[in-house]
Amino acid sequence: MSTVHVVGAAGYSGAQLAALVDAHPAFTLGQVTARADAGRRLREVAPEYRVDAVLQELDLDSVGPGDLACVCYPHAEAARVVGDLVDRGVRVVDVSADHRLRDPALYPEWYGFAHPRPDLVAEAVYGLPERYRDAIPAARVVANPGCYPEASLLALLPVADLVTDVVIDAKSGVSGAGKTPTAAVHYCAVADSVAAYKVLAHRHTPEIAQELGQPVTFTPHLVPVDRGLLASCYARFTGDAPHPDDLRQRYVDFYSGHPFVEVVEQPPGMRAVQHTNYAQVCPMVDSERGRLVAFGVIDNLGKGAAGQAVQNLNLMAGRPETEGLA
Ligand SMILES: NC(=O)c1ccc[n+]([C@@H]2O[C@H](COP(=O)([O-])OP(=O)(O)OC[C@H]3O[C@@H](n4cnc5c(N)ncnc54)[C@H](OP(=O)(O)O)[C@@H]3O)[C@@H](O)[C@H]2O)c1
Incomplete structure (x- = not known):
């Protein structure tokens, strides 16, 4: 069983993702993080998903090599957290836009921030399995496509x-x-x-x-x-x-x-x-x-965000691509 942390689980794509991971036969839901809603159960914040896990502030000291994570933060916020996770040996699906563009110089122009980790931009794999299926399994950072x-x-x-x-x-x-x-x-x-x-x-x-x-x-x-x-x-x-x-x-x-x-x-x-x-x-x-x-x-929120992220997690974990999604 791979542990999957969902960072930003109180948002629309994060809550859907946490529900898919929670129901997945080969994944264990790790940290489900939130700021304002920390301490509440996810099912209180997103009742449609019926996930009992308690939301918490992100605890970087409790993640480690072998873990997987999905980051569902707004752009610019995500880049920082993705870097922190990768530095601790966690492999990440970034649901935000922060690792999709190959040229870091495009981030100030289109997203209004200078990318803090051009090294991770350079190695990120664009997470569209219909095109990059062979490169996704070994990636440390997978950039989930925009919707x-x-x-x-x-x-x-x-x-x-x-x-x-x-x-x-x-x-x-x-x-x-x-x-x-x-x-x-x-x-x-x-x-x-x-x-x-x-x-x-x-x-x-x-x-x-x-x-x-x-x-x-x-x-x-x-x-x-x-x-x-x-x-x-x-x-x-x-x-x-x-x-x-x-x-x-x-x-x-x-x-x-x-x-x-x-x-x-x-x-x-x-x-x-x-x-x-x-x-x-x-x-x-x-x-x-x-x-x-x-x-x-x-x-x-499916193939455009959370479902696509789980499809990528499946490939990263060596699981069948459709597991937990069919
Ligand atoms: N919605 C879609 O259809 C979709 C599709 C593809 C990609 N995306 C991308 O996925 C990411 C999340 O999108 P979403 O639609 O799920 O967003 P959302 O509903 O607004 O959720 C974003 C979450 O990020 C957390 N957060 C952390 N820092 C924040 C900040 N400075 N400002 C606001 N929120 C902050 C918030 O949780 P706390 O306040 O609890 O920390 C919030 O729950 C974005 O980068 C978006 O572009 C979205």
Whole structure:
């Protein structure tokens, strides 16, 4: 049994993660940490998960080599804690953005802080098993993908070398913003409305571009649902547009052996993946205009955060990739 600590367990992704680890047949839930809620049971803070563990302040003296941890802090806060844990021999899945960008110089530009541990940025493995499955098991730091990048990349990676001029129009449920209320995510701002935000400036743009190997135009929207994220992606084929059957077969082949990605024939909706670690992707061809139209849908707290983190923990611990997630 591997011990898994969940740092920031009172937040949306941390609480979901703690519940998945608690129910996992090969993991023991270690520290579940919180600041303001320290001393309370997790089930009091997040009753939907029914986890009895008591939240506590992070105790770095009680972690050690062989342990695994997931850090579910906001960016910049996470980088510091990930470094402290790795220095004590703990292998970490960072659910924040702090180890996703390979170039440390991008952190001041996009996240507003100078990265304290460029050495760990350099060695971190991007935690998308559909692309980096072979590198994840030995990693000390796995950078869980962002929720928008996860859905967008799964929709686009099979044709990354065939397309250019990529446009991603994405919609996220409100839990993507975390548990701290702000005016922008207030019920009255979100209910019965849909709006774009952070246009041409969202922090997930360089992450998607890095993994896709080309620039993208990315526009996120907030939609009045709790959980779920849909990326509608458009791109121009650089050569002849493939036949729809050939395009679909390319996706089926790409995701063969990847148990959490389903290639579907109709544009998928959030309902199909909510509360799961599954992603659905659907590629289509606009033959007249030589364009790809591809959809990717996930649960932002599932394959977009906590489920993806457990999938990575499974690989790091040498367990079956689907354990505790099927
Ligand atoms: N929500 C999603 O769909 C999603 C998806 C993918 C990735 N992520 C990333 O995962 C991380 C956690 O996201 P979340 O949505 O779970 O956030 P959240 O609900 O706001 O939870 C964040 C937790 O971090 C702790 N924390 C520590 N230092 C903090 C600080 N200075 N300010 C605020 N909170 C602090 C808080 O717990 P205490 O106050 O108890 O310490 C809080 O419970 C973020 O980096 C986010 O970008 C989120």
